[in-house]
Amino acid sequence: MQQSAKGSSPQLALPGLASKERASKHRKRLASAPVFKPYHQNQMMLLPPSLEELIPANHRVRLISKVVEKLDIGPVMETYKGGGTSSYHPLMLLKILLYAYVEGIYSSRLIAKAVRENVNFMWLSARQCPDFRTINNFRSGRLKAHIDSIFASLMLFLVESGYLDLEDYFVDGSKFLANASRYSYVWKKNVNRYQRSVLERIQALLSQIDQVNQEENRRYGDKDLEELGEQAQVDEQSQARLVEELNERLRQLGSDEPVSEAIEQAVEDVEKAVDQQDGGKQSVKAGQHLKQIKHKLLPRLKGYQSQLEQLGSRNSYSKTDPDATFMRLKDNALRACYNVLMGSQNGFIVNYSVHQNAADSACFIDHMEKFKSLHNRFPENVVGDAGIGNEENYRYVQLNGIGNYLKYNQFHNEEKDAKKKPYSKANFTYDAQRDVYVCPEGRELVFQEQRFQQTKTGYQREIRRYRSVSCQGCRAHAQCCRGSGERFVEFSPLLETFKQQVRQNLESEKGDLLARRRGVEIETVFAQLKFNKNYARFLLRGLEKINVELGLLSIAHNLSKMFGFQPQMALA
Numbered sequence: 001m002q003q004s005a006k007g008s009s010p011q012l013a014l015p016g017l018a019s020k021e022r023a024s025k026h027r028k029r030l031a032s033a034p035v036f037k038p039y040h041q042n043q044m045m046l047l048p049p050s051l052e053e054l055i056p057a058n059h060r061v062r063l064i065s066k067v068v069e070k071l072d073i074g075p076v077m078e079t080y081k082g083g084g085t086s087s088y089h090p091l092m093l094l095k096i097l098l099y100a101y102v103e104g105i106y107s108s109r110l111i112a113k114a115v116r117e118n119v120n121f122m123w124l125s126a127r128q129c130p131d132f133r134t135i136n137n138f139r140s141g142r143l144k145a146h147i148d149s150i151f152a153s154l155m156l157f158l159v160e161s162g163y164l165d166l167e168d169y170f171v172d173g174s175k176f177l178a179n180a181s182r183y184s185y186v187w188k189k190n191v192n193r194y195q196r197s198v199l200e201r202i203q204a205l206l207s208q209i210d211q212v213n214q215e216e217n218r219r220y221g222d223k224d225l226e227e228l229g230e231q232a233q234v235d236e237q238s239q240a241r242l243v244e245e246l247n248e249r250l251r252q253l254g255s256d257e258p259v260s261e262a263i264e265q266a267v268e269d270v271e272k273a274v275d276q277q278d279g280g281k282q283s284v285k286a287g288q289h290l291k292q293i294k295h296k297l298l299p300r301l302k303g304y305q306s307q308l309e310q311l312g313s314r315n316s317y318s319k320t321d322p323d324a325t326f327m328r329l330k331d332n333a334l335r336a337c338y339n340v341l342m343g344s345q346n347g348f349i350v351n352y353s354v355h356q357n358a359a360d361s362a363c364f365i366d367h368m369e370k371f372k373s374l375h376n377r378f379p380e381n382v383v384g385d386a387g388i389g390n391e392e393n394y395r396y397v398q399l400n401g402i403g404n405y406l407k408y409n410q411f412h413n414e415e416k417d418a419k420k421k422p423y424s425k426a427n428f429t430y431d432a433q434r435d436v437y438v439c440p441e442g443r444e445l446v447f448q449e450q451r452f453q454q455t456k457t458g459y460q461r462e463i464r465r466y467r468s469v470s471c472q473g474c475r476a477h478a479q480c481c482r483g484s485g486e487r488f489v490e491f492s493p494l495l496e497t498f499k500q501q502v503r504q505n506l507e508s509e510k511g512d513l514l515a516r517r518r519g520v521e522i523e524t525v526f527a528q529l530k531f532n533k534n535y536a537r538f539l540l541r542g543l544e545k546i547n548v549e550l551g552l553l554s555i556a557h558n559l560s561k562m563f564g565f566q567p568q569m570a571l572a
Contacts, residue, residue, distance in 0.1 A: 051123040060563045061120040064099045067559060072153040075146040088130050093138045094150075095124045101556035104533050108136035139552070140545045147551035152374045154555055155350065163562060164345055168514060169379035170521040171343040171351075171367065173360035173387065174530070177537035178324035178546075180336035185326050186307055188315045195304040202297050205289040313456070314356055321541040327358040338538065338546055341367040342554075344522045347561050349554040350375075354546050360387040362457055365396050378402050383514045386411055392459040394498035404498070405505055405514050423480040425489055437466045437489050441476055444469060445489055465490050529553060 055061060068091065076090045099121065100111045112132040115121045143150075158164045311317055316326040318336035327337040341363050343351040351371040355363040364384075372378055381403035389408035397404045414426050421427075422440060429438045437445035445466040453461045467488040471477050481487045505511045530536040535553060538546050 051119060051127070054119050055123055059120070060102070060560070061099055061124060063563050064102065064559055065095055065124060067154070067157065067562070068095050068098060070157055071150055073146075073150060075149055076142055079142050079146075088128060088134060088138075090138070090142065092125055092128065093130065093135065094143075096121055096130075097135065097139060097552060098556050098559065099124055101552050102560050104535075106535065106539055108132040108139070111135050139548060140540055143548050143551075144544050147548045148370075148374065151352075151551050151555055154558060155374060158348060158558065158562070163565070164348055164350065166345065166350065166375060166377070167380040168345060168517070169343050169350060169371070169382045170345065170514075170518045171341060171364070171382060171384045171388065172518075172522040172526070173339055173341045173363065174526045175327055175329060175337040175358070176340050176530075176535075178318060178321045178336040178338055179538050179541050180318040180320035180324050182333075182335055184319040184336065185334070186311070186317050186319060188308070188311050191304050191307045191311070195301065195308070198297050198301050198304065202293055202301070205293055205297075209289050323356065323541070323543045323546070325356045325358065338543075339363060340550065342522060342525060343367070343371065344525050347521065347524065348558050349525060352550050352554050354543060354550055356543075360384075361390045361393060364388050364393045365457075368396070368400075381405055381514065383518045385518070389502065391461055391492060391495040391498060392455065392457065394502070395494070398498075403505070404502055405511055406502065407506065407515075408499055408502060411503070411506075423476055425491070428489055439468070439480065439487065441474055441480075443471065443474065445487065448488070461492050462494065463490055463492055525557070528557065533557075 071094075073090055073094065076094075080087055080090075096111060096115060100106070100114065103114075105111055105114060109132040111121075112130065112135055115125050116129055155164070159166065310322050314325050318324040318326065321336060324336040324338060326334050327339065329335055329337070337358075339355045339358055339360070341353045341355065341360065342349055351367065351374060353363065353367045353370050355366065357363055368378070368382075378400050379402060382397060383405040384407065386407040386409050389406040389411075393406060394404060397406070427440050428445070430436075431438060435447055439445065445468045448465045448467040451463050451465070453463050455461065465488060468486040471481055471486045474480070506515055533553075538549055540546060540549055
């Protein structure tokens with residue numbers, strides 16, 4: 001009721017006005033409320049969706065499947081014997097392994113989990129679910145002897161598809177951590193020292209036994225020992241002979257590196273003598289010495305010999321992974337590592353090899369031999385940094401008709417040294433006709449001697465030495481010569497020839513282009529593997545299994561690179 005303007009009587013309100021306002025407010029609330037799609041977790045489906053529908057047409061998992069089907073896995077198929085229960089198809093196992101490495105999944109347990117839960121893995125495996133043992137046994141077992149042939153098959157496919165031509169080959173090395181404890185080291189110098197200490201202890205005990213025998217012989221002559229009765233026998237002549245032989249072998253060992261054959265023979269002689277003496281009767285003191293040799297020292301000696309055999313030409317190895325060698329890393333830490341050499345072209349990994357030697361130069365020839373075994377040819381040109389260039393590798397490249405673009409040590413510092421050090425070797429002039437060197441002060445250095453130097457790889461280098469006739473009275477004697485002697489210069493004629501060729505090649509227009517590409521090519525590959533793929537440490541142990549890991553990693557990298565160029569072209 002409302003009152004009128006003249007009086008106090010109320011007016012009647014419109015009956016539908018309040019309800020209209022309420023309806024308008026309700027509609028506004030409904031318009032601003034969130035709307036959800038129907039969600040029924042327990043809804044049954046008559047026909048489940050096909051996995052084919054869930055994977056996009058241009059997804060790289062389809063590329064993995066198509067490319068792997070083109071690879072030759074015949075050698076792997078031959079490893080399966082007939083009979084028994086059915087096995088998972090090696091093609092399926094290889095597909096899920098490669099796709100896992102592409103996705104950065106390396107653990108066999110995580111791969112098995114992905115096969116159960118990930119749609120892409122389900123599609124690759126056709127919904128089969130191999131467990132982690134099956135995956136790991138296939139990777140470290142059946143692929144061990146055939147991963148290189150699978151990689152070679154992929155390389156042939158890439159060459160035929162136009163991704164590679166194998167003309168320019170960019171090579172470099174990098175150290176990958178082994179799956180080993182950092183405190184599991186065994187050093188060769190320590191083994192040699194411990195072994196020599198044991199041998200000297202055995203020698204001392206045998207000498208004491210010999211002294212006991214001589215003393216008993218002096219006291220009793222041909223009579224039996226009082227405490228042993230008539231059956232006692234003391235063969236002092238054999239003991240004396242044994243001590244003398246062991247002394248001779250100790251002299252053969254020297255102070256640096258034991259001779260394994262001499263060690264083995266010494267162990268055999270000592271074991272034989274101990275067994276002979278232990279079978280008879282002897283004095284208490286001699287018996288104690290023999291037991292110490294037999295039960296304590298000989299087992300230790302055999303253990304050290306086994307360690308030396310495991311070491312071979314290396315200076316160390318890891319107890320956790322005996323094939324791994326302790327190497328110095330960039331942060332100056334010593335860790336159990338493998339030295340991995342890789343070569344690339346257009347960003348694709350063309351070759352890979354794993355080595356126990358930390359020096360890239362010592363591994364280069366083996367690496368190139370593997371290149372030839374994979375591709376049945378050598379590249380036209382090889383490009384590498386100063387860690388690879390040396391006389392032996394230069395000669396190998398020359399003999400095989402490969403273009404040499406391998407930098408040598410101090411390649412960039414020769415001109416700097418010539419300016420900073422006026423009396424360095426770089427400022428000495430060689431007169432080939434007279435076979436003399438002329439120093440910056442005009443004095444001649446004549447040929448003194450020729451010798452051959454053998455490297456650790458067995459290569460023989462010719463070294464020529466030139467010495468000044470007289471440096472007396474020279475104003476630069478203090479800057480040029482060491483001490484009060486005459487100045488001398490040593491060089492390898494063949495190496496100097498190779499250096500001139502390499503410098504000429506690298507300073508050419510083509511050489512400059514290849515040198516610029518090297519950093520982009522192979523350095524990028526290592527960065528991709530170690531940092532983007534988080535693979536700076538191997539999971540498996542042993543050279544053969546490491547080679548499988550490296551092969552899978554290289555194939556996965558190439559598949560990713562192939563898909564990265566043009567996905568549609570790669571799938572086609």
